[in-house]
Amino acid sequence: MKTAFITGIAGQDGSYLAEHLLEQGYRVTGIIRRNSTVEHQKNRIADLDIEVEYGDLTDQSSLERALRIYKPDEIYNLAAQSHVRISSDIPQFTVQTNAVGVVNILEAYKNVVPEAKFYQASSSEMFGSSVDADGYQRETTPMRPVSPYGCSKVFAYNIVHHYRNAYKLHANNGILFNHESPRRGSNFVTNKVVKGAVEIKLGLANKLELGNMDSYRDWGHSYDYVRAMHLILQQDRPNDYVVATGITRSVRDMCDYVFSKLELDYKDWVVQNPKYLRPEELPYLRGDNTKITTELGWNPTYTFEALMDEMIEHWMQVYQSQ
Ligand code: G4F
8 A cells, every 4th residue: 555645635626635645545644833723723634534633744754753643655845835826925934934844844755754655746837927928838938937835836846956967866847837626725716705705695795895806827636636635656766747727818708697697797896906906917827738638648527607607606505504
């Protein structure tokens, strides 16, 4: 039986990945952060047969301790301060966690289980303002990040290469474009829009405040993207892969779809609040998934519409069961 170790196991991706690896017959382990509201800490993973220790990317001793306990075959580094706008409010914490934290886990990996395989949650936010002439971002697209989050992820991406080359570690980057689900935090735009629209439909709210509605994102489902993470670690040689649907839509298009589905017109309910704007916006993301589809046979199973419909259904059930 293989053992997987997941940082960020209590998050959206961590919980879907834990479920997927349990289905594949893995022993699934990970770390969770100490939190004062202990009741909510394991909401997404409460029913899973997994083992967790307390740990934090900023505390290398906790990482080494956990790796010594579990001795994993595969390490998935999903933990991060993952909110891009908030990274401008807490830039130093973001860099400590997302950049220095990756040095910490790479050191722990090198020191304790160097024969294991390692996955780093790299991000399309690394591309920033950079787009190839054909309108896509891909593995070769230059990186010009536009947020503390994006800059921290570029550092992590590069230091993974360094550990791969210098110490011959099986260290990989998945460059994931936006991926969502009913388990997404409700301060990310998809879940914020769906939850807000459902509240309006049910008479529980009378407006939805958003930031920039004219930015474009390539949205997939977390369920599909964790399968890509696992596939990436099944290869003989370490590599980097873009994981994306290849289709891009604006936040406005998303609002139009979600509100229409609820027989509402988003223009009657959505207002802009400058507090949700970013110091520097990333206006456009669209990933070219050719490398992972041709080399690893990965393909997304969810359409954008199926993703949104599942999220709408989720919030309808939450409110109607109250
Ligand atoms: O949902 P978002 O906050 O996601 P963002 O910034 O694209 O980052 C997500 O995807 C990255 C991969 O590309 C991950 F690395 C990262 O960890 C995270 O998962 O915002 C999406 C778009 C942005 O252009 C934002 O400006 O929606 C726009 N937006 C408009 N109004 C809003 C809002 N975003 C949020 N969070 N809240 C709003 O009210």
